[in-house]
Amino acid sequence: MSVNGFLQILIYFGIIVAITKPLGAFMAKVFEGEKTFLYRILRPLERMVYRICGIKEDEDMPWTTYAIAMLAFSAVGMVLTYVLLRTQGMINFAGLNPQGVGAKEMTPDLALNTAASFTTNTNWQNYVPETTLSYFSNMVSLAIHNWMSAATGMAIAIALIRGFSRKSAKGIGNFWVDTVRATIYVLLPIALVGGVIFIAGGVPQNFLPYQVVTTLEGAKQTIAQGPVASQEIIKMLGTNGGGFFNANSAHPFENPNNFINLLQILAIFCIPAGLTYTFGKMVGNTKQGWAIFGAMSAMFLTGAFVCNAAEQSGNPYFAKAGIMTEQTTTQPGGNMEGKEMRFGIGASTLFATVTTDASCGAVNGMHDSYTPLGGLVPLFNILTGEVIFGGVGAGLYGMLMFAIIGVFIAGLMVGRTPEYIGKKIEKFEVQMAMLVVLILAACILGFTAMSANTSYPPGATAVTFDDKHAADEAKLPPLASWNHVNTSSPSNYLGATTNNTNNGGAHGFSEILYMYASATGNNGSAFAGITGNTPHYNVTGMIAMLVGRFFMIIPLLAIAGSLAAKKRVPESLGTFSTDSGTFVALLIGVVILVNALTFFPALALGPIVEHFQMTPTRKPI
């Protein structure tokens, strides 16, 4: 790895450490309803929202009500988005649809996938935004979820924290109040300031139609633009990741320079990192929060270093071919494929690690082009269940779930009924936590297995039809349309779902595995290289995203409810302390071991074997 890469990681991490405490303390105050420096300015707005929506601020909800409110909120948002996306062609005023895109681009399956994707904070994009979405769709239909899903995630995390901090309580807080506060006091101010800085840094914010320019070579090129900055900041801050442009943060309008790049990855981690401190603060022992932070940090740093080292060491075939892969003062060396020259290996691998640790999914380079080991890092990050800082709120509640499993085993090992933050971990909690683990594993492995072997219709090969052969096209069995690339021209039937991958072999397998891991983990980054805009991938991806989001949240809310109702056990010498180095090590061990054991066979047939194919080390048995 390079000195440059090393320093970038450390500087970035140093800033995150510095942000964690103040932001975390601020959020703790916000969610406890205490006064902050923003109280006088924003409180009237908060009160107004409650009045308009008829929210009773002091109502306390049991976990079931909380869960129903969350589900209703998400369901309404998803249906709304679906309808708005399908009708985007009709919403054409005030320059909100200068390109005149409509329902033809937004097919039903794609609209479903997209609606689910943004509702679940995944922001998987099976479409090319420039040619598919109107400005209205970007700014309203999708962007509302960038706020809503982020606020929901934070609310769930806070509810779970309350499970630990309350004793013998019936309720775990008020979903509406939590989401409103998350939006008004946390997301809004940061997004406002950040958005303005982005504009100053060169990110466009306008409603102009795309411009056609003549390049230096004399060719015509269409330059897409629009209200980018406002979308960009919340995309990062809410760990959403859905780009305004297809190239996402690799596009110079989304991510014009290294300073904005740094701000973007800071925006990704700041709330998830801060929430660890909020957790400690709310349960009355900030060391507990730092322990979680420590476990996340160790895994983040390891991933960042490994990814950087793997990319910097490059592809051995290049070296064999006599291409220089060493770093010099003028050359980055290593593997630069799929990376922006502006960012280089350091900023690209750091971005890749951060975006997959947190369930953001924005990318500033193509993970598909990484070396097998370099690509394994983002993939493994996602497979952990997005608990390395993770999505806003989602990371914390995911990590707490692993803490519950870890504490359960550790508690037995010290000879006591396990307890975490003074709450006994018993049958119900273990049941719910295991339910999450196995549903997520089933979802990722099951859909990967399906897509690695399905064909529409069985045994079919890929066929294309141009307009002249429309009659032949009509003869195809209806099943074939399940793997038909939407709005492709000429019309493209891929047949086997493995044909959607860009590469064959182990790498193709990695592409499929990565897609379902990303969808289930609600990450949304693509390994790229997979053609996802077919009914098969749209529908399976949608199911994976919904399962990954809600089958995680609901059991965790149940845990929150069960914990809140419990008494708090006083700490003694016999209690195994969960703010120690041993606990941090244990937690890391549980996260790595549980996921490594679950996904080892899959990883072995994907990136691991690819790595050994590329760098043969030893004679096989």
Added chain:
Amino acid sequence: MNEIEATNQRSRKSTKLFEPTILVRACKEAFFKLDPRTVAKNPVMFVVEVGSVVTTFLLIRGLMEHNKDNLFVGQVTVWLWFTVLFANFAEAMAEGRGKAQADSLRKAKTDTIARRLVNGVEERVAAPALRKGDIYVCEPGDFVAADGEVIEGIASVDESAITGESAPVIRESGGDRSAVTGGTRVLSDRIVVRVTSNPGESFLDRMIALVEGAQRQKTPNEIALSILLSGLTIVFLFATVTLVPFAHYSVRAASAGEVPSITVMVALLVCLIPTTIGGLLSAIGIAGMDRVMQHNVLAMSGKAVEAAGDVNTLLLDKTGTITIGNRQATAFHPAPGVKEQDVADAAQLASLADETPEGRSVVVLAKEKYGIRERDMESLHAEFVEFTAQTRMSGVDLPGRKIRKGAGQSIQRFVEEQGGSMAPQVREIIERISKEGGTPLAVAENDRILGVIQLKDIVKGGMKARFDQMRAMGIKTVMITGDNPLTAAAIAAEAGVDDYLAEATPEMKLAYIRNEQSGGRLVAMTGDGTNDAPALAQADVGVAMNTGTQAAKEAGNMVDLDSNPTKLIEIVEIGKQMLMTRGSLTTFSIANDVAKYFAIIPAMFFVTYPELGALNVIRLTNPHSAILAAVIFNALIIVALIPLALRGVSYKPASAAQILRKNLLIYGVGGIIAPFPCIWIIDRALVAMGLA
């Protein structure tokens, strides 16, 4: 050897862990337990059994078709069956000792004839005909026909059939020693007993059921752990099942090799699922109960033993637990103007006829320290005045001399009645002695207080160290005593307990327990009297003394057959050990999977992806030997860990952090490393024997 160790030695009259008869019986049982209905109770082992059936079927088909890998399939099948058998064997071993004990208990349950009293008329009926509320008579040589309460008379009873203790015990009507147990034998005197339990619900019945484990219910933590293990099993099932389509893809993509056979997939699945802990889980629970039994404590449920490991607060009776039961006279303090010699003389006179240990110690002290010899009561024309609850003093009446000893207030009243008074100096002495943890007994002659006898509680040897250990384990010890707060504080300080409850009444005990529990703490206590019953019932772990009343025994969730209150401490340790064994083996079992993956995955894709051979870090010889070695290791490790499961992991009281670090190192890190050399050895052995 101090006193506690001595009792421990006595109570550990245990049978050896692997006694031949138990071993033989366990081997047989292991096969009976293959019944799918039995195995189904254990999801992990059930999966293994289903896997065994599948490979057996494949083997039979293979034999008919003369496949070339029959040797491999056959070996996998055999070892899969062995995996189930080994787990069954472990459980049978754990149950073995209990069964042996149950057999001997059943012998005590002979069909005796009871002499039932109906309206004062005796009639002979078979013991099972007795019902709750019936009354029967027992005379020397009679077996006690049913559990009951002595309502008339006093008798010495041989309870060895139940407690194993050969010395007879006294049972009498009224008071705290009124309970008799069916199956025991009256040695002397006649007692009338009221039956307190119906046939089939007796103490002996319950005991047999308990030691046999027939009514064994899973404990809360065991259930939670089972859920975790089932969850992991399902996760690994997904990982293995989806590996088949993954393999199809890979074989197509690489255009080489073939999809691993079902046998190999089953082998991988069985290796991955937590069979080690799954196979030993119930054995650990049964063995834990059994260890409690070896200490001669009857736990009414495994839940109680498990709760003992969680206890935060331990309520211990002072007398008999912390101090040796009797107080001893250690000094005489004269009142102003009285000679020490005279106090000693009067004290000895007052105690001559006092047969209590305290009284004897006064006589002995006077003799040893002041050379006053014992005198004969009759030659002195002395009349003994017995202690009564009203007067709360005792003494002698000599011609012209009334000598009394007793509590300060009682003696004060005594001298005041005769026109005397208590000097302030005497009151000071009394208070000082109390403060130092002693019991003051004032001595008076007629209207004059001569002085004060200092009685002292003797704290048992080794208690302080015990309580220090408890503290290190995070357990608070509380001494319960009827003494006044001053005395209690002094003894508490000497014994090293964390807290004390002085002048304790049953209501206060109950209130104290409730208060602790409302703070989320678990409380354990011992008790024997009927008035302890509410507190015993309220406590999370209530250990009733076998000598205690029926009410106490029913209220508690454990009965100590030796009636040794110190044992609570050991029960706590056993409870902890039980959980620790489960946790450690779970960690070990999961950590083992790493090595198994490294052995099996490269072997599975030997042809398809030869590059994966790089993962074969221990250089296993060939695909068959690698897979077999992992399967065999997986089976043998169960057997290897049976002794550990039965004995429990080693436990020394230490803070949670230290224990966790130690166990994580041994069972976590050790669990990752250990399988590599083992699998390697098995691999080489298989190759050497030509089996793979």
